[in-house]
Ligand SMILES: [Zn+2]
Protein backbone atom coordinates (compact mmCIF):
# COMPACT_ATOMS: atom_id res chain seq x y z
CA UNK A 1 0.00 0.00 0.00
CA UNK A 2 2.85 2.35 0.90
CA UNK A 3 4.41 1.52 -2.44
CA UNK A 4 1.21 2.33 -4.23
CA UNK A 5 1.14 5.68 -2.41
CA UNK A 6 4.67 6.45 -3.63
CA UNK A 7 3.73 5.46 -7.12
CA UNK A 8 0.71 7.77 -7.00
CA UNK A 9 2.86 10.64 -5.75
CA UNK A 10 5.10 10.32 -8.80
CA UNK A 11 2.14 11.03 -11.00
CA UNK A 12 0.93 13.85 -8.80
CA UNK A 13 4.23 15.61 -9.35
CA UNK A 14 3.49 15.60 -13.08
CA UNK A 15 0.19 17.31 -12.39
CA UNK A 16 -3.18 15.70 -12.75
CA UNK A 17 -6.53 15.07 -11.11
CA UNK A 18 -9.07 12.40 -10.28
CA UNK A 19 -12.01 11.92 -12.60
CA UNK A 20 -14.71 9.33 -11.84
CA UNK A 21 -12.28 7.14 -9.88
CA UNK A 22 -9.50 7.45 -12.52
CA UNK A 23 -6.33 9.42 -12.07
CA UNK A 24 -5.55 11.51 -15.14
CA UNK A 25 -1.86 12.31 -14.91
CA UNK A 26 0.19 14.84 -16.85
CA UNK A 27 -2.68 17.32 -17.14
CA UNK A 28 -3.51 20.36 -15.08
CA UNK A 29 -7.12 21.02 -15.90
CA UNK A 30 -10.14 19.20 -17.18
CA UNK A 31 -10.18 21.70 -20.06
CA UNK A 32 -6.72 20.57 -21.05
CA UNK A 33 -7.82 16.92 -21.10
CA UNK A 34 -10.88 17.69 -23.20
CA UNK A 35 -8.75 19.84 -25.50
CA UNK A 36 -6.32 16.95 -26.10
CA UNK A 37 -9.15 14.46 -26.66
CA UNK A 38 -11.17 16.67 -28.98
CA UNK A 39 -8.18 18.32 -30.65
CA UNK A 40 -5.12 16.11 -30.29
CA UNK A 41 -1.76 17.56 -31.37
CA UNK A 42 -1.29 17.00 -35.08
CA UNK A 43 0.99 17.96 -37.94
CA UNK A 44 0.01 21.31 -39.43
CA UNK A 45 0.67 20.00 -42.96
CA UNK A 46 -0.43 16.35 -43.12
CA UNK A 47 -2.58 16.06 -39.95
CA UNK A 48 -0.65 13.00 -38.66
CA UNK A 49 -0.52 12.92 -34.83
CA UNK A 50 2.49 14.59 -33.20
CA UNK A 51 3.98 15.00 -29.76
CA UNK A 52 2.60 17.84 -27.62
CA UNK A 53 4.25 21.13 -28.58
CA UNK A 54 5.29 19.90 -32.06
CA UNK A 55 3.57 21.35 -35.12
CA UNK A 56 5.23 19.06 -37.65
CA UNK A 57 5.34 15.25 -37.72
CA UNK A 58 8.71 13.55 -38.01
CA UNK A 59 7.96 12.70 -41.66
CA UNK A 60 7.39 16.33 -42.67
CA UNK A 61 10.25 17.56 -40.49
CA UNK A 62 12.52 15.07 -42.27
CA UNK A 63 11.67 16.58 -45.65
CA UNK A 64 12.86 20.08 -44.69
CA UNK A 65 15.70 21.05 -47.04
CA UNK A 66 18.84 22.62 -45.65
CA UNK A 67 20.80 24.92 -47.92
CA UNK A 68 23.86 22.91 -48.89
CA UNK A 69 26.71 23.48 -51.31
CA UNK A 70 28.43 26.62 -52.53
CA UNK A 71 26.59 29.92 -52.55
CA UNK A 72 27.22 33.63 -52.88
CA UNK A 73 28.81 34.93 -49.70
CA UNK A 74 26.70 38.06 -49.83
CA UNK A 75 23.19 37.18 -51.02
CA UNK A 76 23.40 33.39 -50.40
CA UNK A 77 22.26 32.52 -53.92
CA UNK A 78 23.29 28.92 -54.64
CA UNK A 79 25.94 28.46 -57.31
CA UNK A 80 25.13 25.95 -60.00
CA UNK A 81 28.43 26.11 -61.91
CA UNK A 82 31.55 24.01 -61.62
CA UNK A 83 34.62 24.82 -59.50
CA UNK A 84 36.40 27.14 -59.00
CA UNK A 85 33.53 29.27 -57.78
CA UNK A 86 33.71 32.98 -57.06
CA UNK A 87 33.03 34.36 -53.58
CA UNK A 88 30.11 36.44 -54.79
CA UNK A 89 27.56 36.06 -57.58
CA UNK A 90 27.62 38.28 -60.69
CA UNK A 91 24.64 40.27 -59.40
CA UNK A 92 26.36 41.19 -56.14
CA UNK A 93 29.59 42.07 -57.96
CA UNK A 94 27.92 44.36 -60.52
CA UNK A 95 25.48 45.96 -58.09
CA UNK A 96 26.99 46.09 -54.63
CA UNK A 97 24.07 45.41 -52.24
CA UNK A 98 23.60 47.80 -49.32
CA UNK A 99 23.53 44.82 -46.93
CA UNK A 100 26.68 42.93 -45.93
CA UNK A 101 25.05 39.52 -46.21
CA UNK A 102 21.69 37.73 -46.14
CA UNK A 103 21.63 34.40 -44.32
CA UNK A 104 19.09 31.57 -44.47
CA UNK A 105 19.70 27.97 -43.44
CA UNK A 106 16.88 26.48 -45.53
CA UNK A 107 15.66 26.41 -49.09
CA UNK A 108 12.21 27.94 -49.62
CA UNK A 109 10.81 24.77 -51.16
CA UNK A 110 8.47 21.95 -50.15
CA UNK A 111 7.74 21.74 -46.43
CA UNK A 112 9.48 25.03 -45.56
CA UNK A 113 7.57 26.96 -48.20
CA UNK A 114 4.30 25.39 -47.10
CA UNK A 115 4.88 26.16 -43.40
CA UNK A 116 5.77 29.79 -44.23
CA UNK A 117 2.60 30.01 -46.34
CA UNK A 118 0.40 28.59 -43.54
CA UNK A 119 1.99 31.03 -41.09
CA UNK A 120 1.74 34.10 -43.26
CA UNK A 121 -1.47 33.69 -45.22
CA UNK A 122 -3.55 31.24 -43.17
CA UNK A 123 -3.04 33.11 -39.90
CA UNK A 124 -1.30 30.23 -38.09
CA UNK A 125 0.73 32.45 -35.80
CA UNK A 126 1.73 29.53 -33.61
CA UNK A 127 4.09 28.41 -36.40
CA UNK A 128 6.38 31.38 -35.60
CA UNK A 129 8.18 29.18 -33.05
CA UNK A 130 8.87 26.39 -35.56
CA UNK A 131 10.12 28.94 -38.10
CA UNK A 132 12.30 30.67 -35.49
CA UNK A 133 13.87 27.31 -34.60
CA UNK A 134 14.93 27.10 -38.23
CA UNK A 135 16.19 30.69 -38.12
CA UNK A 136 18.23 29.92 -35.02
CA UNK A 137 20.34 27.61 -37.16
CA UNK A 138 21.11 30.55 -39.48
CA UNK A 139 22.00 32.65 -36.44
CA UNK A 140 25.01 30.37 -35.93
CA UNK A 141 26.35 31.16 -39.43
CA UNK A 142 29.88 32.59 -39.19
CA UNK A 143 28.77 35.65 -41.19
CA UNK A 144 26.42 36.61 -38.33
CA UNK A 145 28.71 35.75 -35.45
CA UNK A 146 31.32 38.44 -35.98
CA UNK A 147 30.89 41.35 -35.54
CA UNK A 148 28.26 40.60 -32.91
CA UNK A 149 24.69 41.66 -33.76
CA UNK A 150 23.40 44.59 -31.65
CA UNK A 151 19.70 44.47 -32.51
CA UNK A 152 17.02 42.69 -34.52
CA UNK A 153 14.99 44.85 -36.89
CA UNK A 154 11.82 43.35 -38.39
CA UNK A 155 10.91 44.34 -41.93
CA UNK A 156 7.72 46.40 -41.45
CA UNK A 157 4.35 45.96 -43.14
CA UNK A 158 2.36 48.82 -44.60
CA UNK A 159 -0.40 49.73 -42.05
CA UNK A 160 -3.18 48.76 -44.47
CA UNK A 161 -1.63 45.33 -44.99
CA UNK A 162 -1.12 44.97 -41.25
CA UNK A 163 -4.81 45.60 -40.63
CA UNK A 164 -5.74 43.09 -43.30
CA UNK A 165 -3.40 40.32 -42.09
CA UNK A 166 -3.71 41.14 -38.40
CA UNK A 167 -0.01 40.69 -37.67
CA UNK A 168 3.42 41.46 -39.09
CA UNK A 169 5.04 38.09 -39.74
CA UNK A 170 8.55 39.58 -39.54
CA UNK A 171 7.84 41.08 -36.10
CA UNK A 172 6.52 37.75 -34.76
CA UNK A 173 9.62 36.00 -36.08
CA UNK A 174 11.91 38.66 -34.58
CA UNK A 175 10.23 38.21 -31.18
CA UNK A 176 10.75 34.45 -31.37
CA UNK A 177 14.39 34.91 -32.42
CA UNK A 178 14.75 37.27 -29.43
CA UNK A 179 13.50 34.50 -27.12
CA UNK A 180 16.22 32.21 -28.47
CA UNK A 181 19.08 34.77 -28.61
CA UNK A 182 18.17 37.54 -26.10
CA UNK A 183 19.00 40.09 -28.84
CA UNK A 184 16.71 43.13 -28.53
CA UNK A 185 13.98 43.72 -31.11
CA UNK A 186 13.80 47.37 -32.17
CA UNK A 187 11.12 48.50 -34.60
CA UNK A 188 13.37 50.95 -36.38
CA UNK A 189 11.76 50.85 -39.81
CA UNK A 190 8.40 52.11 -40.96
CA UNK A 191 6.70 51.47 -44.27
CA UNK A 192 5.86 54.95 -45.47
CA UNK A 193 4.42 54.11 -48.85
CA UNK A 194 2.22 51.24 -49.99
CA UNK A 195 3.95 49.31 -52.72
CA UNK A 196 1.20 46.80 -53.48
CA UNK A 197 2.08 43.17 -53.94
CA UNK A 198 5.60 42.45 -55.14
CA UNK A 199 5.19 38.78 -55.89
CA UNK A 200 4.74 39.12 -59.66
CA UNK A 201 7.51 41.65 -60.19
CA UNK A 202 11.05 40.88 -61.32
CA UNK A 203 14.00 42.06 -59.26
CA UNK A 204 14.63 45.36 -61.10
CA UNK A 205 10.94 46.25 -61.05
CA UNK A 206 10.77 45.41 -57.35
CA UNK A 207 13.72 47.67 -56.58
CA UNK A 208 12.09 50.56 -58.43
CA UNK A 209 8.74 49.87 -56.78
CA UNK A 210 10.33 49.94 -53.32
CA UNK A 211 12.15 53.24 -53.76
CA UNK A 212 11.10 55.51 -50.91
CA UNK A 213 8.90 52.81 -49.37
CA UNK A 214 10.78 52.61 -46.06
CA UNK A 215 11.74 55.20 -43.50
CA UNK A 216 13.73 55.13 -40.26
CA UNK A 217 11.88 56.15 -37.10
CA UNK A 218 13.84 58.85 -35.29
CA UNK A 219 15.58 58.15 -32.00
CA UNK A 220 15.91 54.37 -32.40
CA UNK A 221 19.69 54.45 -32.06
CA UNK A 222 20.97 52.64 -35.14
CA UNK A 223 24.03 54.89 -35.52
CA UNK A 224 27.23 52.83 -35.48
CA UNK A 225 25.30 49.67 -34.57
CA UNK A 226 25.46 46.26 -36.22
CA UNK A 227 21.87 45.50 -37.08
CA UNK A 228 20.17 42.33 -38.26
CA UNK A 229 17.10 42.60 -40.49
CA UNK A 230 14.48 39.90 -39.95
CA UNK A 231 12.05 38.68 -42.62
CA UNK A 232 10.37 35.42 -43.62
CA UNK A 233 11.78 34.59 -47.04
CA UNK A 234 14.49 36.12 -49.19
CA UNK A 235 13.49 35.96 -52.85
CA UNK A 236 14.97 38.70 -55.02
CA UNK A 237 16.49 40.58 -52.09
CA UNK A 238 14.81 43.83 -53.20
CA UNK A 239 13.02 44.36 -49.86
CA UNK A 240 16.20 43.76 -47.88
CA UNK A 241 18.09 46.08 -50.23
CA UNK A 242 15.57 48.90 -49.74
CA UNK A 243 15.60 48.45 -45.94
CA UNK A 244 19.40 48.19 -45.78
CA UNK A 245 19.96 51.34 -47.78
CA UNK A 246 17.82 53.50 -45.46
CA UNK A 247 19.49 51.95 -42.41
CA UNK A 248 22.93 52.68 -43.84
CA UNK A 249 21.86 56.28 -44.56
CA UNK A 250 20.75 56.51 -40.93
CA UNK A 251 24.27 55.56 -39.85
CA UNK A 252 24.15 51.79 -39.18
CA UNK A 253 27.67 50.33 -39.06
CA UNK A 254 26.55 47.16 -40.80
CA UNK A 255 23.30 45.65 -42.01
CA UNK A 256 22.96 41.89 -42.27
CA UNK A 257 19.78 39.91 -42.74
CA UNK A 258 18.35 36.65 -41.46
CA UNK A 259 15.38 34.92 -43.04
CA UNK A 260 13.81 31.51 -42.54
CA UNK A 261 14.56 30.52 -46.10
CA UNK A 262 16.16 31.45 -49.40
CA UNK A 263 13.88 31.37 -52.44
ZN1 LIG B 1 3.32 15.90 -41.36
Ligand SMILES: [Zn+2]
Nearest residue numbers: 072075089092
Ligand atom coordinates in the same frame (compact mmCIF):
# COMPACT_ATOMS: atom_id res chain seq x y z
ZN1 LIG C 1 25.02 37.37 -54.55
